[in-house]
Structures are given as C-alpha cells and as structure tokens.
Amino acid sequence: MRRYADVTELIAEQAADSTEQKALEAVARRVAHELERPVPYRPKFKAELRQELLRAARRRLRPWYGRPAVVGPGLAAVAAAVALAIGLQMARPPAAQGPEQVAEEQPAAPEAPAPPSVTGDEPTSYLVHLPADLPEVRLADERTRLDRQLLAPASTAVVGSVQLMRLTARPGEADFRAMASRLGFRGESRRTDRGWVVADEDRSLTMTTDGTVQYADLSEPDADAAPVDAQAAGQAAQRFLDQAALPVHSQPDISPREDGFMVVYTEHVDGRPVVNARTEIAVNQAGTVVRARAFVPSGVTLHATYTEFVSEQEAVQLAAERGGSFQGAELVWVRSVGDGTVYLQPAWRVLGTNAQGAPVARYVGALVHEDSSGQ
Amino acid sequence: MWSEYREVRYRREGPPTHRPEIVETYSDEQRLVQRAQRDPEAFGELYDMHFDRIYAYIHRKTGDRQVAEDLTADTFLKALAHIQSYRYTGQPFAAWLYRIAANVVIDYYRVRRPTVQLDEGLSAAFGGPEPEEAALALDDRQAVSLAMQALSPDQQDVIIMRFGGDMKLKEIAAALGKTEGAVKALLFRALGTLRRKLSESGVQP
Known part of the structure; x- marks a missing residue:
C-alpha cells in the first residue's frame, strides 16, 4: 500500500478505531488489486484513433493545411474515429497485435467494396452503414424562384464523399432551468410530453428534448418608447441570445415587419446553410424581444464521411419521382433528431418546378439507408 | 529511435504516468503539452501516454466496449479541439483529460440511460483473469463489481481514478472540479460502502 500512502493516511485519520482502519485498508487493497488490472482494448481501435x-x-x-472542405482529406481524417465511435465496422482487417499488448482478438470485419479514391496517397476512410437512428430527411417543398441563386457558395464540388455530423444536443431539465433563470423566470417549471415549460404573467419559455427553444412575451409594448431601427433590433436580439446563452455564429438577416423586425440567424457549416434550424427572433418596435425560436447549442462531437451517397444526378431524379421537373441541386445541411442523437446531415436542395408548375426547392436526403433508397 | 524506445518501455512498464520517476515531476510532460499545442506528433505522444487510463476509466463507467470506444474518441477529439486553451495549473495533464472524459460520460448518460447494468459493465471492465485463477477470482471480482455498483457516480470516479488511474487525491480533485477535502470525504465514504457491501457478499476483504 506504499503506492497508496495517501489512502492509508486518510483511513488512519478518519477510521473510528483500529478495527475499522484495518478493515478499510483491506478493502482498499482488494479494490486496488481489481482496478489495477488493465482493461482490454482493441489495438485496431487505438491505432486507428x-x-x-x-x-x-x-x-x-x-493552419496552412487549410480547413477541411466538404470533400477531401479533411473529412476522411475524422471518418475512422467516427466509424469506431458510432460502432460501425470498417473494411480493413484487424491490425497485427503485439505480444505484450493488452488487447482482445477481434474477428475480421466483413469485406466491403473499395471506395473510390478521393485523396491521392492518403488512405481513405469511409463508412458503409448509416446510424440506425438517422432520420429520413422530410422537409416540405420550398417555394422559390426558378432562377434563384443557389444558397451555398458551392465552390467545392461534391465528388467522392459527403459528411454527417453527429451532435449531442439533448438537453436536460437542468439546462432548461438554467436558461429560464438566466432569462429571469421565477416560477416553477413543469415537465411536458416533449420537454419543459415555465411561464410567468406574460412570458413563457419552452424547451423540447430535441433542443428546440421557444420564447414568447405577450406583454403590451411600451407605447411611449421610441421606435427602434433595424440595428437596435439586431442588438436586442443579440442581447437576448447572450442572456439565454444561445450562441450564434452567423450574421443576422434583419427584415422589417408590421410590428417591428424579424432577426434571423442562419447557421452555416463549411459555408453551407443549415436550412431548418434558423434562429428567429421577433423584436417589437419598442425593442423588446416578443418571440424567439432557437436551438440549444450543440457541440459537434463527431464527423463521419460517407462515400456511398446520393449523387446530385440521383437527387434530381429522386425529386422528379415525387412529381415535377428538376434541373440541379446544391448540398445543404439539415438538423434532424434521431432516437438518442441530434444530427446534422447533408441533403440535396433540388431546384425545379413541382407537379403544378410552381418553382420550388425540394429536399432529398444525401444519405439514405439502402433499403429506402432502393439501391 | 526515441519513439521506439518509449514504446517498448511503455509496454514493459505501463503508462509513463504510472512510473514514480515521472510522477514526481511534470516538467517533461508540460514541455510535451506545450509542444502538442503546435506539433501534431507531440499530441500523438500524449495520446499514447494517456489512452489506456482514459479508455479504462470510460469502460469501467459504461461497461460497454462500443460506447467506451465512442466516448474515448470523443474525449480525445475534444482534447485536441481545446489543447490550445490548456493552461498548466500545477496538476498533471491526465487530470485535464479525466475532466473531459468525466464530462463526456455525464453527457452520454444525460441523453441516454445506460443499457448495460453497471454490475455487468464493471464485471466486463475488470478484465480477464488467468485461467488457473478464474474460478476463485470470479467470485471476488463479481463481489467487488457489485459493491462498486452501490457507489454514487462521484464515489465511483474517485475510486476508479485513484486505484485504476493512479491519480493522487489532489489531482482527482482537479479532474472532478472539487476540493481535495471533498474528494477525501468521497473516498472514505466509498471505502465504507465497499466494506459493507463486500461483507454482505460474504467476501472477507
């Protein structure tokens, strides 16, 4: 127990008598004996990570390596870690195991078709299965102008792979209470079917377990207050987000409304917008935030690269199968909620006309489970 | 050359942080951490030094290999993401890593209830005995894992970090964001609980 002299000392200090002291020292020795045993790990996992x-x-x-683009070594670099993390099997056979390593023998992974080469000499990591709880992209058609510019810069052609981000955005009641407290709610929060809600006389705050936050203030605006301009409205929105600890990383789009301004923040990933997770904040003419919809910040924890994905051409065909005529597509991000995880997954925003001839943008998932894609 | 020597020594003697001459001073480690803030290879060395203990900690907390791999990857990715903001506070780098790992585990359980009972997990994480010891060791091991189950998450952290991670109490305090006194109290209560549970299992410590 010399190695655990501090433990022995603690026991000696706090034990009621010598009997307890000896017994606790024996317990410590036994637990130490068990916990000092190495925990087996897969050498392949350690090496690949x-x-x-x-x-x-x-x-x-x-930094001169440059930020990873949607395609290329940047994404391949994190793919294996995610493959291991998500528990998916990769195509390479297990690495050789050193004689003294604490490791378990693993059966060879099933053979998988070799992916197309994306990045020169770099070994390309890829995934051949999707997370089981990855939701299907189901977004309604968006009315648009046929000649509308693509949303994303689209400077990077999507050739060899697309990326999935797995987020951890499932908030708990403690998160909700903390946010409510920061926003000055004093009442008791209560659980709802989908999350939590708290309300005071005129205001309410809800948070659902998928991380969606909604706020409303129905109090009468101060009639004597001088009307604010767009800049002040933007500042009011920013103050609200700061107070609620809801960080945004994009510039707001501020548009006038009849009763004030609407401040919209569109999150971007690799220069491409997340189309269904915009932070929207309505500010009245007195500069008060009267309504807000936002999402609990999600630390991006893992990325995955997929080399088997719906190509732009296939996306156009899939969009057309649902009626209408489509010409081209751009890749965007969609926030989607799985059973236990919130994902950012890529989707094709396909431009064309619907069956009625109206110009629309139609969303087609870029990552589709084999059984649902018909492949 | 140095790297080969280090690897051989590592395999033979265990992680460097478990060796007394290195535990005594963190100056070498600090230099390595500073280098890792700009040199990927140095980050790889930190990974080599700490993988075993972090993986073991997470595996013991979750009891599932897939989850342990997931969360270990998560821990080191977070460490990489925040290595630039790491500042030496007098505690070893392992304390910082453990803190990340502990938060990763908490986040995991916050969004997902454990699907493996802790006793199973701890049993699995205790490793395999030598064949000749298996029959006898199984009972003891099960008894210890069952007793561990009775501990609070904080008590488990302290026990695992102290005995499984060879962390000093002050370092554990830094890792868990608690005072050393609080860690001592957790440890003492944990030992008391383990004593009672082992006794109930008919195991003489």
Missing part, C-alpha cells in the same frame, strides 16, 4: 487524431491535429495545429 491515433492515426485519425494525428490527421486532425495536422489540420488543426498547422
């Missing part, structure tokens, strides 16, 4: 961390580190710590 190291490799992918190094790749990620090279990009992160040496």
Whole structure:
C-alpha cells in the first residue's frame, strides 16, 4: 500500500478505531488489486484513433493545411474515429497485435467494396452503414424562384464523399432551468410530453428534448418608447441570445415587419446553410424581444464521411419521382433528431418546378439507408 | 529511435504516468503539452501516454466496449479541439483529460440511460483473469463489481481514478472540479460502502 500512502493516511485519520482502519485498508487493497488490472482494448481501435487524431491535429495545429472542405482529406481524417465511435465496422482487417499488448482478438470485419479514391496517397476512410437512428430527411417543398441563386457558395464540388455530423444536443431539465433563470423566470417549471415549460404573467419559455427553444412575451409594448431601427433590433436580439446563452455564429438577416423586425440567424457549416434550424427572433418596435425560436447549442462531437451517397444526378431524379421537373441541386445541411442523437446531415436542395408548375426547392436526403433508397 | 524506445518501455512498464520517476515531476510532460499545442506528433505522444487510463476509466463507467470506444474518441477529439486553451495549473495533464472524459460520460448518460447494468459493465471492465485463477477470482471480482455498483457516480470516479488511474487525491480533485477535502470525504465514504457491501457478499476483504 506504499503506492497508496495517501489512502492509508486518510483511513488512519478518519477510521473510528483500529478495527475499522484495518478493515478499510483491506478493502482498499482488494479494490486496488481489481482496478489495477488493465482493461482490454482493441489495438485496431487505438491505432486507428491515433492515426485519425494525428490527421486532425495536422489540420488543426498547422493552419496552412487549410480547413477541411466538404470533400477531401479533411473529412476522411475524422471518418475512422467516427466509424469506431458510432460502432460501425470498417473494411480493413484487424491490425497485427503485439505480444505484450493488452488487447482482445477481434474477428475480421466483413469485406466491403473499395471506395473510390478521393485523396491521392492518403488512405481513405469511409463508412458503409448509416446510424440506425438517422432520420429520413422530410422537409416540405420550398417555394422559390426558378432562377434563384443557389444558397451555398458551392465552390467545392461534391465528388467522392459527403459528411454527417453527429451532435449531442439533448438537453436536460437542468439546462432548461438554467436558461429560464438566466432569462429571469421565477416560477416553477413543469415537465411536458416533449420537454419543459415555465411561464410567468406574460412570458413563457419552452424547451423540447430535441433542443428546440421557444420564447414568447405577450406583454403590451411600451407605447411611449421610441421606435427602434433595424440595428437596435439586431442588438436586442443579440442581447437576448447572450442572456439565454444561445450562441450564434452567423450574421443576422434583419427584415422589417408590421410590428417591428424579424432577426434571423442562419447557421452555416463549411459555408453551407443549415436550412431548418434558423434562429428567429421577433423584436417589437419598442425593442423588446416578443418571440424567439432557437436551438440549444450543440457541440459537434463527431464527423463521419460517407462515400456511398446520393449523387446530385440521383437527387434530381429522386425529386422528379415525387412529381415535377428538376434541373440541379446544391448540398445543404439539415438538423434532424434521431432516437438518442441530434444530427446534422447533408441533403440535396433540388431546384425545379413541382407537379403544378410552381418553382420550388425540394429536399432529398444525401444519405439514405439502402433499403429506402432502393439501391 | 526515441519513439521506439518509449514504446517498448511503455509496454514493459505501463503508462509513463504510472512510473514514480515521472510522477514526481511534470516538467517533461508540460514541455510535451506545450509542444502538442503546435506539433501534431507531440499530441500523438500524449495520446499514447494517456489512452489506456482514459479508455479504462470510460469502460469501467459504461461497461460497454462500443460506447467506451465512442466516448474515448470523443474525449480525445475534444482534447485536441481545446489543447490550445490548456493552461498548466500545477496538476498533471491526465487530470485535464479525466475532466473531459468525466464530462463526456455525464453527457452520454444525460441523453441516454445506460443499457448495460453497471454490475455487468464493471464485471466486463475488470478484465480477464488467468485461467488457473478464474474460478476463485470470479467470485471476488463479481463481489467487488457489485459493491462498486452501490457507489454514487462521484464515489465511483474517485475510486476508479485513484486505484485504476493512479491519480493522487489532489489531482482527482482537479479532474472532478472539487476540493481535495471533498474528494477525501468521497473516498472514505466509498471505502465504507465497499466494506459493507463486500461483507454482505460474504467476501472477507
């Protein structure tokens, strides 16, 4: 127990008598004996995670490597880590195991078709299965102008792979209470079927377990207050977000309304918008936030790269199968809620006309489970 | 060359942080961490030094290999993402990593109830005994894992970090964001609970 002298000392200090002291020391020895045993791990996992961390580190710590684009080594770099993390099998056979390593033998993974080469000499990591709880992209058609510019810069052609981000955005009641407290709610919160709600005389705040936050203030506006301009409305929205600890990382789009302004923040990932997770804040003419819809910030935890995905051409065909005529598509991000995880998944925003001839943007998931894609 | 030597030594003697001469001073580790803030290879060395203990900690907390791999990857990705903001506070780098890992585990359980009972998880995480010891060790091991189940998450953290991670009490305090006194109280209560539970299982400590 010399190694655990501090534990022995603690026991000696706090034990009621020598009997207890001896008994607790024996317990400590037994637990130490059990916990000192190494925990087996898969050498393949350790080696691949190291490799992918190094790749990620090279990009992160040496800026001249450049930010990863939607396609290329940047995404491949984190793919294996995600493959391991999500528990999916990768195509390579297990690495050789050193004689002294604490490791378990693993059966070889089933053979998978080789992916197309995306990045020169770099080994390409790829996934061949999607998370089981990845929801299907189901967004309604969006009315648009046929000649409308694509939303994303689309400077990077999607050639070899697309990326999925797995987020952790499932808030708990503690998160809700903290937010309510920051926004000055004093009443008791209560559980609802989908989350939590708190209300005072004129205001209410709800949060659902998928991370959606909605706020409303129905109090009468101050009739004597001088009307605010767009800039002041933007500042009021920003103050609200700061107070609620809902960070946004994009510039707001502020548009006038009959009763004030609507401030909209569209999150972007790799320069492409998340089309269904816009933060919307209505500010009245007195500069008070009267309504807000936002999402609990989600730390991006894992990325995955998929080389088997719906191509732009296939997306156009899939869109047309639902009626109408479509010409081209751009890749955007969609926030979607799985059983236990919130995802950011890529989707094609396909431009064309619907069956009635109206110009629309139709959304087609870029990552589709094999059985639902018909492949 | 150095890297090969380090790897051989690592395999033979265990993680460097478990070796007394390195536990005594963190100056080498600090230099390595500073280098890791700009040198990917140095980050790889940190990973080599700490993978075992972080993986073991997470595996013992979750009891599921897939989840342990998931959360271990998550922990090191977060560490990489925040390595630039790491500042030496007198505690070893492992304390910082453990803190990330502990938060990752908390986040995991916040969104997803454990599907593996802790006793199963702890049993699985205790590793495999030598064949000749198996029959005898199984009972003891099960008894210890069952007893561990009776501990609060904080008590489990302290026990696992102290005995499984070879962390000092002050370092555990830093990792868990608690005072050293609080960690001592947790440890003492945990040992008391373990004593009672082991006794109930008919195991003489």
